[in-house]
Amino acid sequence: MKSFVREQKMNFGNKKWIYRFLFLAxxxxxxxGILGVIMRxxxxxxVSIPFENLLHSxxxxxxxxxxxxxxxxxxxxxxxxxxxxxxxxxxxxxxxxLGMFFSFLYQxxxxxxxxxxxxxxxxxxxxxWNLHRKIHTTGTADILLKRSIIWFxxxxxxxxxxxxxxAILGKEHWLYHTSIRFxxxxxxxxxxxxxxxxxxxxxxxxxxxNLWIIRLLDASLILTTFLPLYWVDKNLIFYILNALGVLxxxxxxxxxxxxxxxxxxxxxxxxxTMWLVFIVIKAMSQLPTLFPSFAEELKxxxxxxxxxxxxxxxxxxxxxxxxxxxxxxxxxxxxxxKFSFYTLLVGFLATEAIxxxxxxxxxLSHNTVLMAIFSIFLLIGITGFLxxxxxxxxx
Numbered sequence: 492m493k494s495f496v497r498e499q500k501m502n503f504g505n506k507k508w509i510y511r512f513l514f515l516a517x518x519x520x521x522x523x524g525i526l527g528v529i530m531r532x533x534x535x536x537x538v539s540i541p542f543e544n545l546l547h548s549x550x551x552x553x554x555x556x557x558x559x560x561x562x563x564x565x566x567x568x569x570x571x572x573x574x575x576x577x578x579x580x581x582x583x584x585x586x587x588x589l590g591m592f593f594s595f596l597y598q599x600x601x602x603x604x605x606x607x608x609x610x611x612x613x614x615x616x617x618x619x620w621n622l623h624r625k626i627h628t629t630g631t632a633d634i635l636l637k638r639s640i641i642w643f644x645x646x647x648x649x650x651x652x653x654x655x656x657x658a659i660l661g662k663e664h665w666l667y668h669t670s671i672r673f674x675x676x677x678x679x680x681x682x683x684x685x686x687x688x689x690x691x692x693x694x695x696x697x698x699x700x701n702l703w704i705i706r707l708l709d710a711s712l713i714l715t716t717f718l719p720l721y722w723v724d725k726n727l728i729f730y731i732l733n734a735l736g737v738l739x740x741x742x743x744x745x746x747x748x749x750x751x752x753x754x755x756x757x758x759x760x761x762x763x764t765m766w767l768v769f770i771v772i773k774a775m776s777q778l779p780t781l782f783p784s785f786a787e788e789l790k791x792x793x794x795x796x797x798x799x800x801x802x803x804x805x806x807x808x809x810x811x812x813x814x815x816x817x818x819x820x821x822x823x824x825x826x827x828x829k830f831s832f833y834t835l836l837v838g839f840l841a842t843e844a845i846x847x848x849x850x851x852x853x854x855l856s857h858n859t860v861l862m863a864i865f866s867i868f869l870l871i872g873i874t875g876f877l878x879x880x881x882x883x884x885x886x
Contacts, residue, residue: 505567508577510880512564513821515585517877519556520809522592523549524870531863540596547604548595554678555611556588558804561812562686563618566636568819569693570625580618587611612647619643630698634705635689642681642712649674665723672719679803681712687811691751694818699750707743711736718780722790730783737777744774766814769806776802795850798843805839805869813876827879835872841865 526549533542567577590607598604619640626637652670660666685708692698714736721729748767776799780786789795813832816822842865845858855861 505571505574505577508574508581509564509567509571510821511581512560512567512577512584513816514877514880515581515588516557516560516564517873517880519552519560519588519592520873521870521877523553523557524866524873526552528863528866528870531859531866534859535863541599544596544599547599548592551591551595551608552588553804555591558683558808559615560584560588561808562639562683562690565690565812565815565819566622566626566686568821570622572621572625576621580614583610583614587614608650612650615643616647630692631702631705632689632693632698634702635685635692638705638709639682639685639689642677642685646674646677646682649677669719669723673716675800676716676719677712679800679808680715683808684803687808687815688747690815691811691818694815697750704743704746704750707739707746711740711743714739715777718786721786725787730786733786734781737780740777741774744770762810762814762817766807766810769802769810773799773803773807792850794846798846798850801839801846802843806843809835809839822876822879825879827875831872831875831879833872834868834875838865838868838870838872841868 526545529538530542530545530549533545538545571577587607587610591604591611594601594604594607623637623640626633626640628634628637649670649672652673653667656664656666656670714732717729717732717736720726721733748771751763752767780789813822817824822828842862845855845862845865848855849858
């Protein structure tokens with residue numbers, strides 16, 4: 492009984508700092524959204540900052556700021572750490588994320604931005620080491636959350652290869668580009684997807700005995716890393732391994748959607764249905780790589796790659812986090828929420844449709860203007876969520 496009271500007091504004391512983590516996550520989302528709008532308006536306005544610098548700052552702030560902190564806040568909600576440690580982590584994350592945001596704008600990849608990025612990675616290592624020991628694999632959700640942390644660690648192997656490969660072999664070498672793809676693959680399809688899925692299962696207290704779903708997800712994650720290697724060397728083995736990974740993912744998603752859709756619905760059924768549709772489309776989008784000609788073409792199709800990255804980060808991760816915050820009642824289903832949610836959804840679906848058309852060589856009239864306009868929808872939706880969090884006096 493005494494230990495329960497101590498735990499309740501600790502949770503109450505941590506609540507303020509967990510909410511501050513959440514505000515920092517949405518602030519990162521907001522900053523990434525501003526840069527996204529600037530990049531879309533780049534052809535129409537005079538900007539003194541090089542486009543590559545904007546792109547690097549945008550991607551780091553979105554992935555390592557919004558997506559990472561959004562998921563980590565959810566994990567900390569269930570597995571709290573000491574208040575003093577949480578406070579220290581918050582300030583260090585605040586410094587490293589804003590440091591990356593401004594330094595990438597200032598110099599792109601350089602001494603300052605690399606220093607802040609390195610600080611960030613070691614900070615996550617330390618935090619995840621503490622969290623990993625707290626998560627006990629007693630259910631499906633805990634297994635997924637623990638695996639998500641492992642995938643984060645594995646993803647950073649690509650980061651540590653980047654420096655030596657660029658210095659020794661140059662940035663045009665296949666190893667440099669493969670290292671970036673390795674990092675993004677395990678970040679997006681590993682750490683972030685497993686974390687979101689684990690949190691949603693945890694919120695709904697869903698568990699299942701069919702561990703083949705997790706085994707298939709693991710197999711898919713590992714086997715689909717061979718697609719970038721197939722782009723480098725047209726080895727039949729690489730193609731077959733990637734194909735097996737794509738089929739494993741489709742099978743796992745099919746089983747998973749059946750379980751989730753039949754589960755107890757805590758919030759609007761429309762939102763969970765939409766999120767599950769996003770997951771199914773993610774799995775289906777990789778099926779064309781079963782055809783060697785498409786798998787080869789995809790390497791140079793920047794629009795389709797960007798469509799996929801945005802689909803996962805904005806569609807599955809961002810809306811999955813919003814679903815998570817609704818489940819835990821961190822965010823209330825108010826008129827402001829509905830306005831922000833649907834504005835963000837319209838901006839997301841519209842920009843994805845335009846990118847998909849461009850990737851399939853379907854050129855719309857004024858597509859650059861349309862992308863710029865709908866990017867504003869994204870920013871308005873993000874701003875609404877940021878204001879909603881701010882109004883709860885969590886900072």
